[in-house]
Amino acid sequence: MLALEFHAPSTLTLADVAAPAAGPGEIVVDVVLAGICGTDLKMARGEHRLFPAGTVRVPGHEFVGRVRENRSDAAHLTPGTLVAVAPNIGCGHCVACRGGRSNLCVDYAATGLTIDGGFAESVRLPRRAVEQGNVIPVPDGLDPEVAVLTEPLAAVLRGVTALELGPADSLLVHGAGPIGLLAVILAKQLGVRRIIVSQTSAARRALAARFGADVTVDPRAEDLPARVLAETDGHGADCTLVAAPVPALFAESLRTAALGGRVNFFAGLPSGRGELPLDANLVHYKELRVTGSTANTTQDCVEALAVLARHADAYRPLVTHRFGLSDITEAFRVSAAGDALKVVVAP
Numbered sequence: 001m002l003a004l005e006f007h008a009p010s011t012l013t014l015a016d017v018a019a020p021a022a023g024p025g026e027i028v029v030d031v032v033l034a035g036i037c038g039t040d041l042k043m044a045r046g047e048h049r050l051f052p053a054g055t056v057r058v059p060g061h062e063f064v065g066r067v068r069e070n071r072s073d074a075a076h077l078t079p080g081t082l083v084a085v086a087p088n089i090g091c092g093h094c095v096a097c098r099g100g101r102s103n104l105c106v107d108y109a110a111t112g113l114t115i116d117g118g119f120a121e122s123v124r125l126p127r128r129a130v131e132q133g134n135v136i137p138v139p140d141g142l143d144p145e146v147a148v149l150t151e152p153l154a155a156v157l158r159g160v161t162a163l164e165l166g167p168a169d170s171l172l173v174h175g176a177g178p179i180g181l182l183a184v185i186l187a188k189q190l191g192v193r194r195i196i197v198s199q200t201s202a203a204r205r206a207l208a209a210r211f212g213a214d215v216t217v218d219p220r221a222e223d224l225p226a227r228v229l230a231e232t233d234g235h236g237a238d239c240t241l242v243a244a245p246v247p248a249l250f251a252e253s254l255r256t257a258a259l260g261g262r263v264n265f266f267a268g269l270p271s272g273r274g275e276l277p278l279d280a281n282l283v284h285y286k287e288l289r290v291t292g293s294t295a296n297t298t299q300d301c302v303e304a305l306a307v308l309a310r311h312a313d314a315y316r317p318l319v320t321h322r323f324g325l326s327d328i329t330e331a332f333r334v335s336a337a338g339d340a341l342k343v344v345v346a347p
């Protein structure tokens with residue numbers, strides 16, 4: 001079968017590899033669509049910690065497919081069933097897993113990151129993933145082109161849940177890439193009172209407005225903290241999602257937060273670049289709650305699929321480009337160029 005192999009640190013090769021077969025307890029899925037994520041671009045640049053030099057692996061952690069072979073006890077996953085695959089697989093028994101944080105498992109595995117993923121015609125899902133419910137049936141009637149957004153939306157849901165975002169809140173989102181825009185759509189559905197998006201690209205500001213932002217700001221052209229105050233009756237933002245990996249934004253998010261505000265550090269910074277000057281007194285005197293979220297759990301993916309099924313048309317416009325697997329190098333180039341939102345690949 002055709003598969004995209006990443007040879008760390010820097011070569012992406014389309015290769016003809018042996019098609020996977022299911023072992024005992026395993027499932028093989030024929031990929032229908034796989035999305036390209038910022039994580040994949042980071043991997044392609046040779047900057048991902050899970051792809052040390054010498055690694056040869058098929059990336060792709062955002063995919064939907066149809067069950068081809070099922071040698072597990074999960075009888076509901078009959079051949080032909082359309083499924084979304086939650087990529088993060090915990091061990092099931094460490095402290096993190098027992099606490100519902102399989103994304104922080106000490107023995108973490110993930111399709112497309114530590115084991116072969118979805119940029120291929122088929123993917124083999126290990127017993128541990130099948131047993132823990134990572135293979136999730138797509139609700140009836142939900143189009144694969146929308147269901148392919150399950151994983152990024154699950155990550156956004158995790159951040160938004162940490163913020164305890166609700167209708168009474170104002171929300172400031174830093175960054176209007178696919179993540180920031182998913183947050184805007186979700187916030188709109190939650191009835192959030194005022195949504196402010198800070199983003200340097202004019203095209204992406206226009207998209208944020210189209211998806212429901214009340215205010216969009218170019219932080220290079222305007223004094224963002226002043227504008228946030230003006231837009232929130234002088235209070236500052238009740239909730240802030242830092243979804244752009246720009247170091248200065250982490251400190252600024254504390255300054256623009258309202259009293260009792262909640263902030264989520266959604267974006268990660270490159271390894272070794274995370275130590276920043278932050279004004280602890282802002283956290284102290286404003287009683288801020290600074291939260292973090294990383295990746296997502298299978299439960300987040302289950303919830304994301306339910307949201308997508310209820311509001312498919314709101315999310316559909318996020319998928320802007322579609323390529324065949326044989327054109328995946330071009331798909332990566334388009335995704336990295338920054339004008340596309342979600343680029344998907346169909347084997």
Ligand SMILES: [Zn+2]
Pocket residue numbers: 037038039061062151152
């Ligand atoms: Zn992703």
Ligand SMILES: [Zn+2]
Pocket residue numbers: 090091092093094095096097098102105106107108
């Ligand atoms: Zn674990």
